[in-house]
Amino acid sequence: MTTFALQTHSLVKTYGLGRKQIRAVDGLSLNVPEGSIYGLLGRNSAGKTTTIRMAMGLARPTSGSIEVFGLNPAKDPERVTVLQQVGYVPEGKASAGGTARKLLELNRSFYPDTWSDDLARKVVRRLELPLDTPSIKLSLGNKTKAILACAIAQRSRLLILDEPTTGLDPVALDALLRLLVEDCTAEGRTIFLSSHQLAEIEQIADHIGIMDRGKILLEGPLDDIRANFRRLTVTGSALPTSSPSILSTKRETHATQYVIQRDPEAFTEDLIRNGATIVDSSPLSLNEIFLELCRTAESRDEVLV
């Protein structure tokens, strides 16, 4: 039976009142399996950070529920139990100030049962984090590294990273991704990271959730998603215009291009049975899947408006 590190059910979060009300998260249902590397993807203002803030007990859901290891993070003392098991890198990368060394020392004391000095030293070395530079003099990249070092070295059951690559150079980014895969998941820990940098997520994530305008558009294991999505270029007459398998249709001069979101083999067989010719069949990259989903959702919303 799959156990979940993080789960949300019909989660809603609104800000503001009356006409100015913003629905940051709109009926979100997420399932983050324990031991997975889960990438939450979405455009700006998709609701990723708001979801994470609710998971970290920083914001209260307007309705619906959110659970971290089956506990409610919005309520003390359950919140404290949640926070003992979660490492967090916030979007703003704001910390307690001082030098990275002081920050590590401070954070170490909060997690005496799980903290590893060896892992802290390893992260510092790999990320080339300057330990004794005051926080106000640190670049954004080095601030990110300091917070990452704290979160990784505390060896929590769940690591929540909100845009963890902000300001990191390619070398540091590579080192970070290696650290996450080698040291975090090897011990069965769960990593939940949000980003709109698809390439880096694709490198390490095994589960994906794609959000747009507060809603989840797609969720599941990355391999299954890749297997389900396919671009078909088809010629023939009486081609279908709608089907649960079709995500989008693009009619060109001599052919029709389908983006299929589920069961591409069955859909292809149906097309061939109906006399269509498959000119091309190619898998979609995560980036293409993301773009197709976002565009389709946007055009659907425009039709509704």
Added chain:
Amino acid sequence: MSFSSQLILVFAIFAPIFIFIIVSNLKVRRKNRQQELEGDVPPPPFEPASEPPPGIFLRRFNQAQRVYLRAQRATARFGGLYAAWIFFVLLSCGLLPQSVDRYGIDQSLPQRVWFSYLSDFATVGGVCGIIALVTSFIALSNLVSISSASFIRTRPLTLRFLFWARIGPALASLLAALIIAAACSFLLLLALYGPVWKHLFENSNSVPVALAPPVQHIAHSNFAPVILSTSVQHAGTKMVFLGSHGHIQAMHLVASLQTSPLRLFLSGITTTLLIFSIVAVLITLRGHFQRIKLITIMFVWCLVLFFEASVMIGGLTSPRLARTLFLYASPGSPPPYAFALIPLLLSIAFLCLAQFQATRLET
């Protein structure tokens, strides 16, 4: 206060900041020079020291709480020391010769010193308000700001603990600063002038009541006004003749005799608590009230400044309001002790409200 006294006052208040900046700069320069001499030495690896054994007070908390409390205590100690210095300077500047003679009236030295000391003690109430405002702002703004609070609010500590662990040391350091400054200034008064409050009748035209002229005679004479008072060192009631132009002298002497230093001190504490707690409520405003937060804080700031100005000018605050809130801002008749409970209870209520707001999540 004379111009030279004001200059000394301003210089003395800001001197620790200048010294701190100069010393820090020197340290940085020395460190840089040392690094230049040594060349590129790699920084020492991350080798954290183990936690020192907790004292009696910290023993009851878990390690995470102890660490947080230690950090707060260190900050509070630093702030408290500076606040104590400011209070001490303000309380002691009344002992400067220029301040003692600032009214230019013909009184004995003990009378002038004691009145000057009490006057400055009273004005410190307003300063307490300003320092309480700043302290409350510093203590709580990092706990409720969405961006900067996300680190500490996601550590395994209850929100209630986070709030009181910030409020407690800040408030304690502020009150300790006031107590230390009051004690030190009083010791300075004793060292410089001795127990002046015991010598308020010396060198004044006082005679035992039995030897005093009849009241009708006094009323038509040039010796006005007349004070009846009980002197501690001279048994029995005495009559004090202040001279023909002595109404200011009389006011000062009456004020000196009526003023209760203990209640002045208590008023400083209640004012500090009240302003601190009001600002705490304003800073922790969340959600829809957040927009008006800055405006209201500015408003309270103006109120405190107005109060300060009214203390200096005198008579601007409503006597009833001052009495009700135990604001004892000038030497003279003290408010009854019972009224101190009003600001005290209000402060507790405001702090509870601030805690309720600070422990709420983003809505």
